[in-house]
Amino acid sequence: MTHTTELDFTGLYTAHRLPLVRMVVLLVDDIGTAEDVVQEAFAALHQNRYRLRDPDAALGYLRTAAVNNARSVLRKRQTARRHLRLARQEFAEPADSELLLTAAHQQVLAAVRQLPPRQREVLALRYWANLSETEIAEALSISRGAVKSNASRGMDKLESILGDVR
CATH class of the missing domain: 1.10.10.10 (Winged helix-like DNA-binding domain superfamily/Winged helix DNA-binding domain)
Structure with missing residues (x-):
C-alpha cells in the first residue's frame, strides 16, 4: 500500500517526546526510566513506520506503546523486588x-x-x-x-x- 502522506518522524519526536516523558514519569516514578520508556516507543514506531496506514495515528500509537512499556517496566521492577529483595534505596530518586x-x-x-x-x-x-x-x-x-x-x-x-x- 502506498502512503499519500509521509510520517514526519522528526517533527513528531520534537513535538511530543517531552510531553510523553512527563506523562510516563508519573507512571514509573523516575525520569531516567520514563525517558527510556518513551525512547523505546519512538524506536518501535520508527521500526514499524511503513506499516502505519495513517500517519495521523502515530501519536496514538506512541501513547499506547509508552503506557505499555511503562507497565512492563513496573512488572519487571516488581518481580525484581519480590525475588531479589532489593533494598528500597536502590530505587529511590536522587536526594535533591x-x-x-x-x-x-x-x-x-x-x-x-x-x-x-x-x-x-x-x-x-x-x-x-x-x-x-x-x-x-x-x-x-x-x-x-x-x-x-x-x-x-x-x-x-x-x-x-x-x-x-x-
Missing part, C-alpha cells in the same frame, strides 16, 4: 530531586503515587497529557466507561488523601 518541586507539588505527587496503577494511568493521561476520554481508552485498551470510573475514583481518592491542600 524533591527540592526542585514546591511543597504542594510534592504532596500531589506523593498522593498520585498512592493511587492504584489504573487510576494513576488514567489521571496522568487526562491531566498531564491532556487526552480525551476516547484517546485514553484507546491508549489503555479499556472502555470509555472504565476511563470515567477510574478518573472519578482516582480524583475522589486524591481528594481524600490531600484534603484541603488546594
Whole structure:
C-alpha cells in the first residue's frame, strides 16, 4: 500500500517526546526510566513506520506503546523486588530531586503515587497529557466507561488523601 502522506518522524519526536516523558514519569516514578520508556516507543514506531496506514495515528500509537512499556517496566521492577529483595534505596530518586518541586507539588505527587496503577494511568493521561476520554481508552485498551470510573475514583481518592491542600 502506498502512503499519500509521509510520517514526519522528526517533527513528531520534537513535538511530543517531552510531553510523553512527563506523562510516563508519573507512571514509573523516575525520569531516567520514563525517558527510556518513551525512547523505546519512538524506536518501535520508527521500526514499524511503513506499516502505519495513517500517519495521523502515530501519536496514538506512541501513547499506547509508552503506557505499555511503562507497565512492563513496573512488572519487571516488581518481580525484581519480590525475588531479589532489593533494598528500597536502590530505587529511590536522587536526594535533591524533591527540592526542585514546591511543597504542594510534592504532596500531589506523593498522593498520585498512592493511587492504584489504573487510576494513576488514567489521571496522568487526562491531566498531564491532556487526552480525551476516547484517546485514553484507546491508549489503555479499556472502555470509555472504565476511563470515567477510574478518573472519578482516582480524583475522589486524591481528594481524600490531600484534603484541603488546594
